[in-house]
Amino acid sequence: MATATGETLLEVNGLTVEFGGLAALDDVTFDIKRGEILGLIGPNGAGKTTCFNAITGVYRPTRGTVTFDGAPLGKIKQHKITRRGIARTFQNVRLWGEMTALENVCVGTDARHKTSVFGGIFRTPRHYREERDAVDRGMALLEFVGIGPRAAEKASNLPYGDQRRLEIARAMATEPKLLCLDEPAAGFNPSEKTALMGLIQKIRDDGYTVLLIEHDMRLVMGVTDRIVVLEFGRKIADGSPREVRDNPAVVAAYLGVPDDESA
């Protein structure tokens, strides 16, 4: 996938999300450049998932704007945001357990299909071609994330780590310009985390832009180009992993919290 790295892909400006008068996100501004891996971190309850939800259309911002690929996201619905080029995974795995790994990914590619309902019902040549393309692309994605040999297995029978990889493949199947990963390493052991770091880098090298929420500091510091830090809904830092690690406000936010429980 070809990308012009360095330009702004996503711009979050003065984003505020309130729940019953309480600001879960308070006037947060940051951007994501094409081709970068941006980490979004902060202690529990800092507003990371709320920020994801506002970007992906789950929540309407109380104030502020999100501009994606040069145009405001405004009040468009979730599925339209997928079509605009933003895909996400969730903190808790959300797969169709009874479907095979390949079918799960093909559902993702469906979001890109151009065949009309007419094409689907009357099985037009375009429909057949798109169906075949979806299978080929789905297989390629399963290989890419490292679970190709499990394509025909029911998603619910896959080991947990492979389910997480499948979620990533399914999100990639929508051909997003921005891939948002919400704690993809949750529940992983150290060697699985190291392997996941490799996969995230491979995804970026393939031309995707990645927004990553992750609790594991070693992973975040090791894989991101830049990190935005939230605390109590406000942005307290924005910089390279080294700058963020040495930032006194960030150190204070995490003080006394062991690495594995932080972020």
Ligand SMILES: Nc1ncnc2c1ncn2[C@@H]1O[C@H](COP(=O)(O)OP(=O)(O)OP(=O)(O)O)[C@@H](O)[C@H]1O
């Ligand atoms: N739908 C909601 N209704 C009310 N309050 C909410 C809602 N979603 C989030 N909040 C509150 O907003 C704040 C930020 O929550 P959020 O889940 O965004 O934090 P987080 O940084 O993702 O935390 P964690 O690391 O624990 O997942 C919290 O105080 C949370 O209780």
